[in-house]
Amino acid sequence: MRSPSVVVKLLSLPLLVVLAGCGGKPSIDVPASLTSIGQATPVSVVVHDKHGVSKVTATLEQNGAQYPAWQSSAATKDADSTFNFTVGAKTTPQLKEGKAKLIVEATSAGFGHGSARVEREVSVVTQPPTVSADSDQHYLYRGMADLATLNVTGSYTAAGVRVGEQVFRAWPMPGGKPGLFSLYAFAWNMPDGTSPVVFASNGAGNDVTTPLTVIFPKKEQPVYTQHQIQVTDQFMNKVLGELDPNGTGDPVARFVKINSEMRKANNKTLSDLRLKTADHWLFSQTFARQANSAAEATFADNRAYIYHGQKIDQQTHLGYDLAVTQHVGVEASNDGRVVWAAPLGIYGNCVVVDHGYGLQTIYGHMSRIDVHEGDMVKRSQVMGLSGMTGMAGGDHIHFAMQLDGVQIDPKEWWDPHWIQDHVARRVELPGFSVSAAAAAPAPRSHHAGHKRR
Structure with missing residues (x-):
């Protein structure tokens, strides 16, 4: 027979086990x-x-x-x-x-x-930084870009230009000159009355701003076009077969989901490529337009998608649809480094070229890609062939441009005088010359039928 002390010890064991399980340290x-x-x-x-x-x-x-x-x-x-x-x-x-x-x-x-x-x-860091902006008058156009210079003193971790909630980074002036500069844009959908400011902030929570002197020429602001895209059964089946091959359910709902949700996700992927930009210029010439191309759609076209007489969706087209001939060679708009060369949803086979300081060009709907991520390309170099992959209803090149992840109208960058007045006059752009710039004509405008989607 067990002694009382042994019984007490045995009875206490479960309690000890339970108490032992209640210990431990938190993690922080x-x-x-x-x-x-x-x-x-x-x-x-x-x-x-x-x-x-x-x-x-x-x-x-x-x-x-x-x-x-x-x-x-x-x-x-x-x-x-x-x-x-x-x-x-x-x-x-x-x-x-x-x-x-x-x-x-x-x-x-x-x-x-x-x-x-x-x-x-x-x-x-108890003292906030100080920031001052250049004294230039900045003429801004909706959907387009500009460049500001700024000076920051004190401790800071981020600086640049802020337009609404969009932030455009500042970079050290090229050539070792004092100060900073920032390429920035006034997005196509930015609310009227938004004032761009230069800013500087630090990790201690200090954030200081000062306004830029900005002028919006009213008579010269772009007027975006309104288009109706007639969605045929053939086009819908083509899009669903390529971009949602295993999907089930209502074809119209699937099409709209691709056109909206996939478009948004694809644009987020493009925007994130800003993190792969070079911290120096990769080009020295005016951006080239695809040779002999007709523009069948332009930047920020507002598109209503009509299926069997009913409007099923509405989206904004953020680029130029440039058509030449079937399977034409897709030319790099300027010198740069390839940061994307793969399929990308609605854009089909897609190439993105970085030109430095957050400036990047986008080429979509290609039938073939002949470059790889990391390749250096030269202005007008053929990178593949045009096609109708992704959400395209006919053979063409979707050409677009983005600045620090915000898609902008490329047409300013096709103009050597604009680059001289807004970029090269303010920061050093080695090798750039207006007189040496190619004088290629602007793409012909051609809207008949609106077959490019």
Whole structure:
């Protein structure tokens, strides 16, 4: 027969096992983007602990001294808890400009109250940067581009031009000259009254702006055309067979989904290619137009899609449809580096060429691609053959241009005088000369039938 002490020990074992399972330490996630703090920098910390958290604290350490900065007001039972607070010189006036350390500690609500600690090196930046813009008058046209120069002093992590919610990066002036410049655009759908500003910001949450002197010539603003695209059964079947071969259900709904949702996703892919741009000019000449081409559609055409007499969709066409002959050689508009050479949804077989500083050209609906990502191409070099892949109803080249991910009207870049007045006059563009620019005529406008889609 077991003694009472043995029985007590045996009965206590399950309790010990349960208590042991209630221990452990929480884990703490501090955003990697937090590298600087200023007067009052917002911080968002996520603490993971299946038993909840009893306490979270934030401490600032500088030159061996520690300053309590924040403490959670109540415990939480959630397994994943987000804590938002601010730190900086406003609540910790002892901080000086320079290096510091943010220490975040969390204590588990479980048995044993295990704790965890994360330390993050930060820079204390209490003074915002200053930014000044050039004194030029900037003539802006909807859907088109311009260039501004700016100067920034103080500590900053980002600078450039901001137009509404669109941000265009600033780059060091070419040739080692002082200052920065930014190629920017006033998008085709930007609300009237939006004022472009130059800006500078830092990781401490400081953001300063100053306006550009901008003029919108009313009589010369573009007027975008309205078109009706007659969607035939043959075209719908072609699009569905190529872009949704395994789909089921209503063909019209599938077509509209491709035309809207796939279009949006494809444009996002194109926009993301801005991250692959070179930090220097890759061209020195005016952009060339596809030789002997007729423009069957132009930039920002508003298209209503009509199927059996009913409007089923409406989209904006952000490029030029250039037609020559069937399977014509697709020419690079200027020197650059290929950053995309693959199928891309509604654009079919697609090539994107980077020309530096966020400026890129797009070539869609090709029947064949003869270049690869990373290839350097020369102005007017043939990169493949035109076709009708993707959402195209006839053989042509979809030619488009984007600036820092925002699609723009290419026609200014076909004009050597515009490049001279708006770009080369303000920043160094080695080798560029108006007199040496090709004087090719603009693409012929041809809208009969609107067969290109």
